[in-house]
Amino acid sequence: xxDTESRIDTSRPHTARIWNYWTGGKDNYPVDREAGDRIGExxxxxxxxxxxxxxxxxxxxxxxxxxxxxxxxxxxxxxLPSADNTHEVAQRVAPDTRxxxxxxxxxxxxxxxxxxxGTPEGHTDYLDADLRDIxxxxxxxxxxxxxxxxxxxxxxxxxxxxxxxxxxxxxxRRLMDALAPGSHLVLSHTVTHPDMPDVDEAVAFWNExxxxxxxQRTPAAVARYFDGLELLxxxxxxxxxxxxxxPAPDVAMYAGVARK
Numbered sequence: 001x002x003d004t005e006s007r008i009d010t011s012r013p014h015t016a017r018i019w020n021y022w023t024g025g026k027d028n029y030p031v032d033r034e035a036g037d038r039i040g041e042x043x044x045x046x047x048x049x050x051x052x053x054x055x056x057x058x059x060x061x062x063x064x065x066x067x068x069x070x071x072x073x074x075x076x077x078x079x080l081p082s083a084d085n086t087h088e089v090a091q092r093v094a095p096d097t098r099x100x101x102x103x104x105x106x107x108x109x110x111x112x113x114x115x116x117x118g119t120p121e122g123h124t125d126y127l128d129a130d131l132r133d134i135x136x137x138x139x140x141x142x143x144x145x146x147x148x149x150x151x152x153x154x155x156x157x158x159x160x161x162x163x164x165x166x167x168x169x170x171x172x173r174r175l176m177d178a179l180a181p182g183s184h185l186v187l188s189h190t191v192t193h194p195d196m197p198d199v200d201e202a203v204a205f206w207n208e209x210x211x212x213x214x215x216q217r218t219p220a221a222v223a224r225y226f227d228g229l230e231l232l233x234x235x236x237x238x239x240x241x242x243x244x245x246x247p248a249p250d251v252a253m254y255a256g257v258a259r260k
Contacts, residue, residue: 016079016105022050042202049251056239058084060186060257064152065093072151076102077158087124095121100141102127150182160214172225188239188255192216199252222254229258
């Protein structure tokens with residue numbers, strides 16, 4: 001057994017593997033599927049959140065590559081490889097795009113080595129690090145990315161794992177401060193919302209049974225991550241409502257894209 005394999009805990013459900021299960025992937029275990037189904041009973045349709053968040057990633061990356069000329073992406077909290085990963089979407093637009101993925105999940109690491117392979121013209125790299133390890137992330141990313149040029153910082157469904165509000169805002173601010181003018185922040189976050197009370201129950205179940213625990217925030221609190229940046233239209237909204245190709249129901253994952 002490799003060191004990476006020894007770090008994989010299959011006795012408790014894990015968010016990355018449940019997300020993978022909800023999006024139709026195969027990199028999950030019975031404990032993850034059981035928890036995913038139970039959460040689905042508490043909040044029917046929650047699997048659609050994972051799919052909506054994935055579609056938002058594709059639209060945001062495509063917009064930044066096509067319309068904003070972004071050729072560098074720093075994707076922290078990568079999750080398990082799936083269809084249309086950041087590098088695949090961006091390199092379809094511009095094959096010379098460079099992407100650095102960051103995650104600290106050993107199962108993600110095991111699969112990333114094999115699956116996150118980019119175009120010959122571009123470059124795709126992977127870093128095993130925690131979101132809070134800002135200096136480590138930036139130093140390693142600088143080996144692949146030119147941090148003096150604009151970078152898209154991707155934080156999809158990851159700051160939810162930092163419970164303390166000020167710490168989470170500080171992490172995002174420090175990362176953006178290190179990036180050049182013209183860089184963009186792409187962020188999504190689970191929300192608590194009076195119109196979606198069953199979401200709170202599903203999150204409570206998860207925090208009692210799964211790992212890592214997550215924190216919900218209000219839509220207004222999610223908007224705070226973009227303070228000091230120029231928000232792109234339509235602002236911070238349900239990720240299914242961010243420039244959709246066709247109308248879709250709102251989900252309790254809010255997202256936005258903003259320019260430094």
